[in-house]
Amino acid sequence: MPKGKKFVGEPIPRVEDHRLITGRSQYVDDIVRPRMAYAAILRSIYAHARVKAVHVENARRAPGVIAVFTGEDVREAIGPVPVASRLPDLKVPKHPVLAVEKVHYVGEPIAVVVAEDRYLARDAVDLIEVEYEPLEAVVDPERAIAEGAPIIHEEFGTNVAFVWQLSGGDIERAFREADLVVSQRMVNQRLIPVAMEPRGVVAEYLPGEGQLTVWTSTQIPHLLRTQLAAMLRLAENRVRVIAPEVGGGFGSKLNVYAEEALVGYLAMRLGRPIKWIETRRENFLSTIHGRGQIAEVEAAVKRDGTVLGLRYKIIQDVGAYHQLLTPAIPTLTGLMATGPYKIPNLHVQVIGAFTNKMATDAYRGAGRPEATYLLERMMDRIAGELGLDPVEVRMRNFPQPEEFPFPTASGLAYDSGNYQQALRRALEIVGYEGLRQEQQQLRQQGRYLGIGISTYVEICALGPSPALPAGGWESATVRVEPTGKITVLTGASPHGQGQETSFAQIVADELGVELADVRVVHGDTAIVQYGIGTFGSRATAVGGTAVYGALQKVKEKATRLAAHLLGEENVANVAFEDGCFFLKDNPERRVTFQEVALAAYLAKSLPPGMEPGLEATYFFEPSNFTFPFGAHIAVVEVDPETGDVQFRRYVAVDDCGRVINPLLVDGQVHGGIVQSLGQALLEEAVYDENGQLVTGELTEYAIPKATDVPWLETDRMETPSPVNPLGVKGVGEAGTIAATPAIVNAVLDAVAPFGVRHLDMPLKPEKIWRAIRGA
Amino acid sequence: MGRTIEVTINGTRYRHEVEPRLLLVHYLRDVVGLTGTHIGCETSLCGACTVLLNGAAVKSCTLFAVQADGAEIMTIEGLAEDGQLHPIQEGFWQKHGLQCGYCTPGMILAAYQLLSRSPDPSEEEIRRGIEGNLCRCTGYQHIVEAIRYAAEKQRVARGARSE
Ligand code: FES
Ligand code: FES
Numbered sequence: 001m002p003k004g005k006k007f008v009g010e011p012i013p014r015v016e017d018h019r020l021i022t023g024r025s026q027y028v029d030d031i032v033r034p035r036m037a038y039a040a041i042l043r044s045i046y047a048h049a050r051v052k053a054v055h056v057e058n059a060r061r062a063p064g065v066i067a068v069f070t071g072e073d074v075r076e077a078i079g080p081v082p083v084a085s086r087l088p089d090l091k092v093p094k095h096p097v098l099a100v101e102k103v104h105y106v107g108e109p110i111a112v113v114v115a116e117d118r119y120l121a122r123d124a125v126d127l128i129e130v131e132y133e134p135l136e137a138v139v140d141p142e143r144a145i146a147e148g149a150p151i152i153h154e155e156f157g158t159n160v161a162f163v164w165q166l167s168g169g170d171i172e173r174a175f176r177e178a179d180l181v182v183s184q185r186m187v188n189q190r191l192i193p194v195a196m197e198p199r200g201v202v203a204e205y206l207p208g209e210g211q212l213t214v215w216t217s218t219q220i221p222h223l224l225r226t227q228l229a230a231m232l233r234l235a236e237n238r239v240r241v242i243a244p245e246v247g248g249g250f251g252s253k254l255n256v257y258a259e260e261a262l263v264g265y266l267a268m269r270l271g272r273p274i275k276w277i278e279t280r281r282e283n284f285l286s287t288i289h290g291r292g293q294i295a296e297v298e299a300a301v302k303r304d305g306t307v308l309g310l311r312y313k314i315i316q317d318v319g320a321y322h323q324l325l326t327p328a329i330p331t332l333t334g335l336m337a338t339g340p341y342k343i344p345n346l347h348v349q350v351i352g353a354f355t356n357k358m359a360t361d362a363y364r365g366a367g368r369p370e371a372t373y374l375l376e377r378m379m380d381r382i383a384g385e386l387g388l389d390p391v392e393v394r395m396r397n398f399p400q401p402e403e404f405p406f407p408t409a410s411g412l413a414y415d416s417g418n419y420q421q422a423l424r425r426a427l428e429i430v431g432y433e434g435l436r437q438e439q440q441q442l443r444q445q446g447r448y449l450g451i452g453i454s455t456y457v458e459i460c461a462l463g464p465s466p467a468l469p470a471g472g473w474e475s476a477t478v479r480v481e482p483t484g485k486i487t488v489l490t491g492a493s494p495h496g497q498g499q500e501t502s503f504a505q506i507v508a509d510e511l512g513v514e515l516a517d518v519r520v521v522h523g524d525t526a527i528v529q530y531g532i533g534t535f536g537s538r539a540t541a542v543g544g545t546a547v548y549g550a551l552q553k554v555k556e557k558a559t560r561l562a563a564h565l566l567g568e569e570n571v572a573n574v575a576f577e578d579g580c581f582f583l584k585d586n587p588e589r590r591v592t593f594q595e596v597a598l599a600a601y602l603a604k605s606l607p608p609g610m611e612p613g614l615e616a617t618y619f620f621e622p623s624n625f626t627f628p629f630g631a632h633i634a635v636v637e638v639d640p641e642t643g644d645v646q647f648r649r650y651v652a653v654d655d656c657g658r659v660i661n662p663l664l665v666d667g668q669v670h671g672g673i674v675q676s677l678g679q680a681l682l683e684e685a686v687y688d689e690n691g692q693l694v695t696g697e698l699t700e701y702a703i704p705k706a707t708d709v710p711w712l713e714t715d716r717m718e719t720p721s722p723v724n725p726l727g728v729k730g731v732g733e734a735g736t737i738a739a740t741p742a743i744v745n746a747v748l749d750a751v752a753p754f755g756v757r758h759l760d761m762p763l764k765p766e767k768i769w770r771a772i773r774g775a
Numbered sequence: 776m777g778r779t780i781e782v783t784i785n786g787t788r789y790r791h792e793v794e795p796r797l798l799l800v801h802y803l804r805d806v807v808g809l810t811g812t813h814i815g816c817e818t819s820l821c822g823a824c825t826v827l828l829n830g831a832a833v834k835s836c837t838l839f840a841v842q843a844d845g846a847e848i849m850t851i852e853g854l855a856e857d858g859q860l861h862p863i864q865e866g867f868w869q870k871h872g873l874q875c876g877y878c879t880p881g882m883i884l885a886a887y888q889l890l891s892r893s894p895d896p897s898e899e900e901i902r903r904g905i906e907g908n909l910c911r912c913t914g915y916q917h918i919v920e921a922i923r924y925a926a927e928k929q930r931v932a933r934g935a936r937s938e
Pocket of ligand 2: 878909912
């Protein structure tokens with residue numbers, strides 16, 4: 001028998017990998033049902049136009065076509081695409097699954113063809129003729145909310161979707177008392193999530209049972225089921241949503257999409273299973289985008305670098321409609337606007353602007369990378385204005401470790417942290433002093449080294465229910481089978497994060513069993529109790545804690561049963577260790593966990609009043625968010641002749657609380673940093689003035705390749721979170737939140753001798769080169 | 776309008792009548808039922824559909840099935856022998872070279888070609904060798920380590936054989 005804990009904290013290779021590395025996993029497109037037909041969607045080629053007529057006759061007559069539906073055909077049958085976030089005075093345009101009368105962005109679905117195979121379905125889409133009356137498009141969010149802009153949704157008479165404000169302290173006073181005001185306009189450009197698996201849906205209706213089953217590439221099977229039932233006017237218990245293997249999400253599958261309801265409807269209406277698989281082009285056009293903020297930031301500072309207050313005016317590019325959480329994303333930017341600093345006075349205003357583009361919504365980090373970027377850029381700008389070292393400005397403004405739980409001007413309470421220590425550690429690893437000297441020497445030789453720092457805190461483990469539109473708890477069932485094998489049903493919905501392994505680690509340690517004895521099941525609403533899903537770095541901190549909670553209930557019952565089996569009246573005299581129950585005063589008297597499990601089901605001898613069976617369900621409601629933190633440092637060299645950026649070093653010190661599996665944590669950090677690198681240097685969703693997505697393919701939208709990425713030096717601190725018994729904080733987004741400003745600060749530090757103070761991302765060589773010339 | 780093709784996939788011979796426009800990747804997935812080969816773009820940019828065609832890594836979304844007539848193909852399903860993981864698969868597992876797994880089959884086969892051409896690649900050679908394969912999850916570092924692991928393991932195996 002193993003002694004004590006042997007799995008939690010260890011770099012255990014994942015249990016889910018075998019099926020993935022042998023090609024035997026099942027993603028949506030791998031699912032085949034008898035008599036399955038294929039759907040393909042006709043999408044708008046205009047960003048803003050009236051749809052005067054849709055001619056589908058030729059498509060209907062095309063070979064292999066089973067049916068064609070337009071917006072008119074389904075408007076009564078399928079409810080609108082939902083938005084869950086509620087802000088005061090939020091303008092919510094009607095969002096039909098297929099456009100009716102008007103289209104509002106390129107890629108908006110207009111009609112759907114169902115055919116015998118995917119080739120025939122796509123052929124027939126080309127035969128549909130749409131009569132458009134093009135309208136002037138509005139693409140730039142600042143222009144959208146200015147006087148005289150074309151109105152996207154006439155019923156509102158404005159393109160302002162919402163105005164949201166947040167204040168703390170006394171911002172006017174902060175600016176009165178400042179020695180200096182530093183201001184900067186900055187853009188967090190629109191990004192495209194590009195999960196490697198595009199979205200896809202298979203739906204099948206069983207008329208006998210009246211049950212609709214929807215396999216879909218989603219991060220939120222249960223929330224989706226609730227919404228789909230409403231959209232299709234079915235009872236929720238007649239809808240089964242299955243998230244099979246999901247090929248990456250990054251927030252883009254934390255949503256309810258038109259196609260999910262549409263394909264469900266088609267399956268019911270046509271009486272055949274239907275498959276729809278998004279093409280990459282469709283993925284660019286009509287899966288949510290991220291970021292898309294223009295910010296004016298003003299900082300009230302003292303000469304010694306103390307920041308007294310921050311004022312943000314943010315314009316959020318909403319896109320043409322709200323998707324599930326669109327309006328909530330910039331509110332996270334506001335909540336995190338003071339970052340890891342003690343800045344007592346804050347004012348944030350966010351204006352949401354409708355534009356003729358795809359909706360923005362949660363993309364890895366969701367509002368927090370924006371906040372960290374703005375603030376960390378400001379810290380460097382302040383250092384530059386005051387002639388101070390960027391490290392000094394940051395150190396001056398950190399709260400002290402003994403000030404935790406630390407209240408922020410935005411109204412949060414940071415759970416635990418030691419920001420100084422994280423930064424010191426990163427500086428030490430990178431050899432900061434030496435690098436600064438080298439930088440000076442290299443400049444003499446006409447070489448430009450840049451050192452960029454980012455200290456961050458993020459808000460994770462989303463989150464307490466009052467803070468989320470549909471509950472912020474998570475659920476777990478721990479089911480001990482009669483043979484002592486354990487099945488865990490989690491409401492989280494991992495799609496690459498590895499919770500089949502990390503949850504098994506928790507279970508194996510708690511029950512003293514082997515990893516192979518545990519199976520973690522997720523993503524099927526007919527099997528798993530209601531859950532919330534995987535997003536916001538919550539799966540382990542909230543979902544893992546739910547598993548832990550269920551385990552305690554199971555152990556409690558098993559202990560009582562063990563006492564009964566051992567003939568011990570006093571349950572307190574029974575201890576459980578390494579998979580065995582024994583009497584504390586007579587350790588020879590023992591019974592194994594497996595024997596207890598079997599006894600629970602055979603039920604020949606149970607204590608009076610005890611139910612047979614051995615399983616427990618636990619819904620964990622966190623009392624607070626968690627606040628992981630850390631410090632990242634990028635070191636780059638910029639070639640002044642070409643504007644080319646070469647990485648020299650990348651150091652990341654992250655504290656995500658207690659670590660269940662360091663291998664997985666490293667993987668999350670790496671992936672996050674590289675997505676950040678994409679934003680900093682490569683990626684930008686560009687629409688032209690007519691609302692055509694210019695970067696609509698992987699040829700024009702460059703996500704990082706292996707050769708774009710430096711070796712990442714990761715280091716860790718572990719400050720346990722007091723918010724949950726595991727002490728876990730969450731790590732899914734840390735890299736994405738931290739790295740963007742580190743890289744941008746490094747590049748701008750490199751080109752500082754040319755008088756360049758700020759450049760907006762992505763920092764492509766041409767932009768850097770021009771700035772060097774122009775400055 | 777169909778054409779008959781014969782291909783050997785993972786050592787098994789297949790004969791099918793296919794439409795001339797059927798992409799090789801759809802042939803493998805929808806006709807033969809080997810769904811381990813994934814589709815991430817259909818435009819030869821992501822590498823998710825990488826298979827070995829007569830020993831060379833190709834993107835199976837850029838070929839028609841009829842172009843593979845007479846060829847030997849290996850897909851991810853054919854890599855493990857007798858249930859024994861190939862050293863590259865083992866490397867991806869041990870070094871956590873995958874998260875969502877969607878890019879993984881293509882990535883593994885790209886690595887297979889890389890190691891057959893350059894058995895002891897440097898970090899830079901590895902990165903160049905998988906440049907045509909996109910991964911959005913891992914940040915590539917663990918993939919680099921996975922391929923190094925496999926190179927090392929194969930080197931040891933070769934050493935043992937030549938003793
Ligand atoms: S699917 Fe073939 S390269 Fe992307
Ligand atoms: S593991 Fe998800 S894309 Fe590579």
